Amino acid sequence: MYEHNGEKYFIVDSHMHYWNAAPDNWVPGAEQYAKGWIECFHAYQGLGPPETHWSLEHFQKYSEDDLMKDVFEDGHVDVAIFQPTNLKEWYTEGFNTTERNAEMGRKHPGKFIYNTNFDPRDGDLGLEELKRHVGEYGSIGVKLYTAEWNNGSRGYKLSDPAAYRYLEAAQKLGIKNIHVHKGPTIWPLDKDAFDVSDIDHCATDFPDLNFIIEHVGLPRIEDFCFMATQEPNVYAGLSVVIGGLMYARPNFFNKVMGELAFWVGEDKMTFGSDYGIWEPKWQVEGFVNWEMPDREEFADYPRIGVAGKKKILGLNAAKLYGIEVPAECRLPADAGTPAAQDDAQLVAGA
Amino acid sequence: MTADVTATSTDELLAALETVRDPELDEPITSLGFVASCTVSEGGDAQVRLRLPTYFCAPNFAYLMVADAYDAVSALPGVRSTSVVLEDHFAADAINGGVAAQAGFVRSFDGEAVAELDGLRADFLRKAVMAGTDQVCRPLLAAGRDQAALLAMRLGDVPPSHALDRLRDRRGELGLPAGESAPLLIDPVTGAAIDAGALPLHMRKAQLTRTSIEANSGICRGMLRHRYDTRGQGEEDQ
Numbered sequence: 001m002y003e004h005n006g007e008k009y010f011i012v013d014s015h016m017h018y019w020n021a022a023p024d025n026w027v028p029g030a031e032q033y034a035k036g037w038i039e040c041f042h043a044y045q046g047l048g049p050p051e052t053h054w055s056l057e058h059f060q061k062y063s064e065d066d067l068m069k070d071v072f073e074d075g076h077v078d079v080a081i082f083q084p085t086n087l088k089e090w091y092t093e094g095f096n097t098t099e100r101n102a103e104m105g106r107k108h109p110g111k112f113i114y115n116t117n118f119d120p121r122d123g124d125l126g127l128e129e130l131k132r133h134v135g136e137y138g139s140i141g142v143k144l145y146t147a148e149w150n151n152g153s154r155g156y157k158l159s160d161p162a163a164y165r166y167l168e169a170a171q172k173l174g175i176k177n178i179h180v181h182k183g184p185t186i187w188p189l190d191k192d193a194f195d196v197s198d199i200d201h202c203a204t205d206f207p208d209l210n211f212i213i214e215h216v217g218l219p220r221i222e223d224f225c226f227m228a229t230q231e232p233n234v235y236a237g238l239s240v241v242i243g244g245l246m247y248a249r250p251n252f253f254n255k256v257m258g259e260l261a262f263w264v265g266e267d268k269m270t271f272g273s274d275y276g277i278w279e280p281k282w283q284v285e286g287f288v289n290w291e292m293p294d295r296e297e298f299a300d301y302p303r304i305g306v307a308g309k310k311k312i313l314g315l316n317a318a319k320l321y322g323i324e325v326p327a328e329c330r331l332p333a334d335a336g337t338p339a340a341q342d343d344a345q346l347v348a349g350a
Numbered sequence: 351m352t353a354d355v356t357a358t359s360t361d362e363l364l365a366a367l368e369t370v371r372d373p374e375l376d377e378p379i380t381s382l383g384f385v386a387s388c389t390v391s392e393g394g395d396a397q398v399r400l401r402l403p404t405y406f407c408a409p410n411f412a413y414l415m416v417a418d419a420y421d422a423v424s425a426l427p428g429v430r431s432t433s434v435v436l437e438d439h440f441a442a443d444a445i446n447g448g449v450a451a452q453a454g455f456v457r458s459f460d461g462e463a464v465a466e467l468d469g470l471r472a473d474f475l476r477k478a479v480m481a482g483t484d485q486v487c488r489p490l491l492a493a494g495r496d497q498a499a500l501l502a503m504r505l506g507d508v509p510p511s512h513a514l515d516r517l518r519d520r521r522g523e524l525g526l527p528a529g530e531s532a533p534l535l536i537d538p539v540t541g542a543a544i545d546a547g548a549l550p551l552h553m554r555k556a557q558l559t560r561t562s563i564e565a566n567s568g569i570c571r572g573m574l575r576h577r578y579d580t581r582g583q584g585e586e587d588q
Contacts, residue, residue, distance in 0.1 A: 036405035036440055043404060046576030047569065219374065219566035222477070222559045249568035255561040263558070296492070 010329035015272025075280035141177035225263035239272035258301025266308035358428035380584030394430035403573035482517035506530030
C-alpha cells in the first residue's frame with residue numbers, strides 16, 4: 001500500500017518477473033542470444049532514474065531477498081503477478097518460468113499470483129501442461145507471445161483455429177485473463193509482429209475473457225488504441241509505458257497517458273512494473289505524484305485524478321484477478337467501478 | 351573548377367546518409383545517431399558503419415536502413431566502392447552479407463522470411479503521413495483556425511514549413527496527391543479527401559500516430575545512449 005496526501009493506494013503489480021539470465025543458465029551454442037537478450041533488457045533499465053540502475057551482473061540474476069525488498073518492502077506493492085517467459089532455446093532452465101516463480105513465491109503466501117502460459121502450436125501436450133499448471137499453481141491468467149518461433153513456425157495469431165481451441169480450453173479451466181505481449185520483439189523477421197488485429201477478433205469471440213495488451217503495442221500505440229476502443233474486454237497493460245517514459249521522456253509520457261485516457265479510459269489500464277527491468281518504488285511514487293501539465297498541447301486530454309490513479313495502480317487488476325481490497329483502499333461509491341467495460345463512450349462512433 | 355571527377359568528401363557522404371531514414375521513426379539515421387562512422391578514401395572507397403539501439407532491433411527495419419544507406423552512398427558520383435556494415439546486431443552477418451550481395455531480404459534470410467519489405471515500408475509511410483498531418487495542422491489550429499476550416503484547405507494554402515515539405519514528400523512517395531491543389535487532409539490509404547463526418551476522428555488519429563512515433567523515437571534514443579557513449583556522425587539531440 002502507498003499512502004500519499006491522506007489517500008491510500010492498493011498496489012497490484014500486474015506484470016513482473018523473477019528470472020535467471022546469468023551465464024550459468026545460457027544454452028551452449030546460444031550464448032550470444034542469451035547475452036544479447038539480457039543486455040537489451042538492461043538497456044531498458046537505463047531509461048529509469050540513475051539511482052535505480054543495477055550492475056549488469058546483478059541484473060542478470062537477482063535474489064529472492066532482492067525481489068522481496070524491491071517489490072514489497074520498498075516498492076509499496078501489495079500483490080504481484082508473475083508473468084512467465086520461457087525462452088528455453090536460450091536459457092537452459094528457462095528465463096522466467098512458472099515453476100521458478102512458484103517455487104519462490106510459495107514461501108510468501110498471499111503475495112503472489114502465478115500466471116502460466118501456452119502456445120497453441122504445442123497441440124494436445126500443451127493442453128495437458130496447461131491443465132497441470134492451472135491445477136498446481138491455481139493460475140487464472142496466462143502470458144502469451146504470439147511472435148515466438150516454435151519448431152519452424154513463424155509465430156501465430158490469436159485468431160487462428162488452434163488458438164481458439166486453446167482459448168476455449170483455458171476458459172473451461174477457469175482462466176480469465178489473457179495477457180498478450182504486443183511490443184518490442186524479434187521474430188518473425190519479415191512480419192510486423194506488433195500487429196494487434198488478431199486481438200480484435202478473439203476479444204469479440206471470447207467476451208468473457210479479458211485481454212490485457214502488455215506494453216500497449218509500443219511502438220505501435222495507435223494500432224492498439226484504434227482496436228481497444230472498440231472492444232470492451234481489452235485492457236492496456238502499462239508495463240514499459242511508466243517505466244520507459246515517465247522519467248526518461250516526461251513530455252511523451254504525458255501525451256501517451258493522455259491518449260490512453262482518451263481511447264482506452266482509466267478503468268481499463270493496469271500498472272505493471274516489469275520488475276526486474278524497473279523497480280516499482282519510483283514508478284508508484286512518481287505516478288501518484290504525476291499530473292498532466294496545464295498546457296495548451298495537453299488541453300484536450302482527459303485528466304486522471306486520484307480515483308483514476310487508484311484504479312490504474314491496483315483496483316483494476318484486483319477486479320480482474322478477484323483480489324480482496326482492504327476497505328480503506330476502496331473507492332467511494334461515486335468514483336466509478338474499477339475495470340468497468342463501458343468506458344469507451346468518449347470515442348463513440350470511432 | 352576542374353574537369354576532373356572530384357573526390358567525394360566526408361560531408362557529401364554524410365549528406366547522402368541524411369537521406370536515409372529509419373522507416374519506423376521517420377527520421378534520418380544521421381540525426382538519430384545510428385551512423386557510428388563514415389569515411390571515404392581519396393580513391394573513392396566509402397566505408398560506413400551503422401549501429402542501432404539494441405542487439406535485437408527488428409531485422410526488417412535494420413535491413414531497410416542498411417540497404418538504403420548502401421544505395422545512397424553508392425549513387426554518389428565519386429564513390430568507387432561501398433561498404434556498409436551494421437555492428438553489434440544479432441542478424442548483422444545476414445544483413446551485411448545480403449546487402450553487399452544485393453540479394454534482397456528474403457534471400458538474405460533463407461527460410462526465415464517469405465516476403466520483401468515494400469509493404470512494411472508503405473505501412474510506415476502512411477503512419478508518417480498521419481503524423482505529418484498533425485505536425486502541419488497543429489500550428490494552423492493554434493493560429494486560430496477551427497478544425498472545419500482545414501477541410502477546405504489545399505496544400506498550397508499552407509504557409510511554407512519544413513513539416514509541410516516533409517508531408518508532401520511522404521505523400522509523393524506513396525503516390526498520393528501532393529501538389530499545390532491537393533487537399534490538405536486525405537485518407538493515407540486511398541488518397542480521398544476527408545469529409546466533415548470523418549474529420550474529428552481523423553485528427554485524433556493523426557495526433558495519436560504522431561505521439562506514438564515520437565514516444566518511440568524517445569525510447570530508441572535513450573536506449574542508444576545507454577548502449578554507446580560516443581556520439582554518432584550527424585547526431586542531433588531531440
